Amino acid sequence: MANKDTGKKKISESTIRRLxxxxxxxxxxEKENYETIASKELAKREKLTPAQVRKDLSFFGSFGTRGLGYPVTELKHRIAKILGIDRIWNIAMVGxxxxxxxxxxxxxxxxxxFSIKLIFDNDQRKIGSNHKGLIVSDIKDMPRLLREHNIQMVVLAVPAIVAQYIIDDVVAAGIKAILNFAPINLQVPDDVYLxxxxxxxxxxxxxxxxxxHYKPKN
Amino acid sequence: MANKDTGKKKISESTIRRLxxxxxxxxxxEKENYETIASKELAKREKLTPAQVRKDLSFFGSFGTRGLGYPVTELKHRIAKILGIDRIWNIAMVGxxxxxxxxxxxxxxxxxxFSIKLIFDNDQRKIGSNHKGLIVSDIKDMPRLLREHNIQMVVLAVPAIVAQYIIDDVVAAGIKAILNFAPINLQVPDDVYLxxxxxxxxxxxxxxxxxxHYKPKN
DNA sequence: TACTTATTGTGAAACAATTCACATACTCTG
DNA sequence: CAGAGTATGTGAATTGTTTCACAATAAGTA
Incomplete structure (x- = not known):
């Protein structure tokens, strides 16, 4: 009964973030040379409850050993796989x-x-300049370059006023995941996650x- | 009674964030010269439901007019007051x-x-340098300067390795609200919000x- | 004023997330 | 290899959040 993307999703966003x-x-x-870890200790370190840790993990399988706990290295790899971070993602920074x-x-x-492979701007003074070994490209070339460099995610850090205009291009280039820093509500199609x-x-x-004097519960 | 606020109903974090x-x-x-706005339209703009908008607002009072909607400018000010942003906050940037x-x-x-009034670093090469009109102070002087300049919030942007050490000083200086960018779990007393x-x-x-291919619900 | 229309404010219902509690199953010790 | 101890995995209970649905009520109109 593992979750796969067949139909319904019962995994909450909070569960993913806790992962x-x-x-x-x-x-x-792992660095502290633990071989196993109990939900109790893991929970303590993240200020959660042991039950929450176990429930979260149980959505994805049964990774622990009763009486002992979870194998640290293996669980780490399993979670990496679930999150999709057992690989390199190619990112473009726009702005x-x-x-x-x-x-x-x-x-x-x-x-x-998360490897930033391309940087874009529309300011002629910035285009061509070097940032940490990367040359700033003209945003006009973005659609082509995003595809050529097999970019999977875009981080958008442009002024709010041009953000919608630019995100339309990003979407048109086939990007399905965007992290936006402009303080504005942008429109994207259903199959793009913003x-x-x-x-x-x-x-x-x-x-x-x-x-x-509000006391948040976490 | 986790929440203080004189026995009022418990407000969820999500409600505050929607505010x-x-x-x-x-x-x-307001810039578009609307005088009133219905929950339906406000909801549409923020991709929420009208009921959610009304429920959120109802936790704090009754701000609308039946048949008409909410008065834009007044509601804006009311929310500013609720959020505590009807004032200037003095911030210090650490790192x-x-x-x-x-x-x-x-x-x-x-x-x-949110007005950044002080900047700190522990790097001798940075101390004394100018950032947007502010001179970088030595972190050694932080406890004194935070008090002298009536700083209420701190943004922590230091390397993870020194973050706990520095946040201890921030807390000792009486700061009660900290936004931390270091990817590490820091310990603070109960009455400090981190x-x-x-x-x-x-x-x-x-x-x-x-x-x-996960489809988040919002 | 009375009538129509629009939209709020809010209990109640539905849904979602968290915590409880315990049977189960593994480890460890002697 | 048996008994003690420990910690998982998970339905059930609880708690929290969102949505529904509608009475209440204000505006606009004639």
């Missing part, structure tokens, strides 16, 4: 402003298997928490 | 690496009332979505 947490925790545990160029230099992406990252919203949430 | 969306939508509607310096230049923060922002996790989620 990322488990993956990071397991990488650390080389503050955020874009920071992310190009962000070593964590490379470390996690995730919005809005840093002001994060600060607004902090603002609410301290203004209202 | 940010409504706020942004209302700002736009002037890629992410840190990008965020210092990120105009959206300023625009939303929010983690992990960009690799966002890409991992994209990876899962396209690897499994």
């Amino acid at each position: 990322s947490l488990y993956y990071r925790a397991l990488s650390l545990l 080389v402003g503050n955020i874009g160029s920071a992310l190009v230099s962000y070593k964590e992406f490379q470390r996690q298997g 995730r919005n990252e809005n840093m002001s919203m994060e600060l607004e949430y902090l603002s609410f928490v301290i203004s209202n | 940010s969306l409504y706020y942004r939508a209302l700002s736009l509607l 002037v690496g890629n992410i840190g310096s990008a965020l210092v230049s990120y105009k959206e923060f300023q625009r939303q009332g 929010r983690n922002e992990n960009m690799s996790m966002e890409l991992e989620y994209l990876s899962f979505v396209i690897s499994n």
Whole structure:
């Protein structure tokens, strides 16, 4: 009864996001030379409940040993496979402003298997310049280059005002996954997954928490 | 009673985050000279249901007029007040690496009332340098400067390896809200709200979505 | 004023996520 | 190799969130 993409999905987004947490925790545990880990300890490290850890994992199979726990290295690989990070993803960065160029230099992406292969901008002064060994390409060549370099994901870090115009091109080039940093609601077809990252919203949430002495439950 | 706020009903994190969306939508509607907006239209713009919009708002009061909708400008101000963004927040940026310096230049923060007042680093080569009109201070002076400049929130953009050490100082300086970009689980006391922002996790989620032909529900 | 239309505000219903609790099954020790 | 101990895997119970559906009520109209 494993989940596969046959029809219905019963896996929640929260479960997937926790898988990322488990993956990071397991990488650390591996370095600490743990061979096995109990749900209790894994939960403690991620501030979750043991039942939640077990339930999350159980959606994808039965990875543990009763009385002992989960094998650290194996579970790490299994989760990598589930998340689809047991490979290298080719990324393009569109927009080389503050955020874009920071992310190009962000070593964590490379470390996690997300390899930025192309950078685009529409500013003539930026086109041709070098960022961490990559030459900024003209956004006009984007459709062709995205295909030629077998890019699977795009990070969009352009001004809000041009974001829709540019994302249309990205979609037209066949990209199915986009991480957008422009603080605007963009339209994409149903079969394209667009995730919005809005840093002001994060600060607004902090603002609410301290203004209202609100105690989030996690 | 986990939540304080004088015995009010429990508000979910999702509701708060949607409040940010409504706020942004209302700002736009105001520019488009709308005077009132129905939950139906507001929902459409944010890809939510009208019932959800009304329910979210109803947690905080009764802001609309039956038969007409919500008054755009007034609702915007009410939400700003609820979120605590009807004011300027003084922020300090700790760490002037890629992410840190990008965020210092990120105009959206300023625009939303989050004003970066101080920047810190521990690298002698960076201390004293100028970033967007701000001089990078020595992290050694952080406890004193945070208090002197009445800083209320800290954005942490330092390497994971030193993050715990630095956040301890931030907490000791009396800061109650921290946005952390280091991909590591930090420990803070109960009365400090720490929010983690992990960009690799966002890409991992994209990876899962396209690897499994997963259809998120929103 | 009375009538029509529109849209809110909100209990109740439906749905979703988390936690509980325990049978099951494995390890470890002597 | 048996008994003690431990921790998984998972239905059931609980808790949380979203959607439904409709009474209430304001605006607009004549």
